[in-house]
Amino acid sequence: MEKKKQHWRAGNMLYPLPAVMVSCGREGEKPNIITVAWAGTICSDPAMVSISVRPNRYSYDIIRETGEFVINLTTKKLVKATDYCGVRSGRDVDKFAEMHLTPGKAEHLKYAPTIEESPVNIECRVTEVKELGTHHMFLAEVLGVTVDEAYINENGRFELNSTGLVAYSHGTYFALGEELGTFGYSVRKKKPMKTAKKKTKKDSKSSKGKGRK
Template sequence: MAKEIWKPGNMLYPLPAVMVSCGDREGRTNIITVAWTGTVCTNPAMVYISVRPQRYSYDLLRDSGEFVINLTTEKLLRAADWCGVKSGRDTDKWKEMHLTPGRASRLDWAPVIEEAPVNIECRVTEVKELGSHHMFLARVEAVQVDKDYMDADGRFRLNDAGLIAYSHGEYLELGKKKGSFGYSVKKKKRR
């Protein structure tokens, strides 16, 4: 198999395409779309987002030390893309995309996006200035989930929400189930 060698870069795809809502202590809020996000730790529950210091939301994040990761679905895809290419300096993204800011349960300044199926409320514990992006490490303070995706047994059916991933400049809807965690080592049941 022949391969080309490229300069160092980020080719770790797919990634979640999420809308991050944030606010400062003066009441200004904004939505920023990020793909540089992920899980850092299970206990305590921690995540990160990476943001360029030039972005409008950067100062809001620094001021309040809070943000909400709002999962993106097929229904929210246009808003997610739009919020990623437009600046909050120039427009009210909430109004333009018909999104509803809601009250976070454990945060003071950052609102949730009501239309998102999952809102992950985060408090910044550390900012790592890495280069083009600064990484905001955060502790998860609370998670809000849309009751529409709860089944009769009380299980949350997140994969029924039509989640969106970002891969190499394209948005993809997550699709067909191919297995479950541990399926490769699970013993077959005897009849």
């Protein structure tokens, strides 16, 4: 049976995406949180990320004026706060207070706080703003990353995938689920199976002698 497909006009259908809470602040004002799904990694050395924000959002002017923000990864426990911070405006409410979140002191930033309940806080300094259309993209350098020690195992490895990370796809939040493979598994050579060692005459004699006094 022939597979049928529909052709739609151009639109944003690149899913799933990380649903992150971006925290920011200005001197003398309450800090704010904006939920962003349009966020991504753009360079590994130097470490750089991007977020895209509508200019009419309350956080837009704060980030543009201060040139800094924190990307806070979200989890299953934080999904309600994640949604709330995306549909309520910081002009009207104190999102930290309403969602019982704790603003933390960033190591490398002056104004933007971290969200203590998040397992990963990525401190960012804006390097460029691209005015693209409905959204403006903030390109930013990562100045430092803070991780929750509760997810560091006995070998010192950070178990990020054990934190209950959340993704956003076509209007719905999802918790990451079944592991399908690790990076490079499709070309990784399989380890040869160990074969049973053939017994020699010497082995047979020694085994016969076992248990005799």
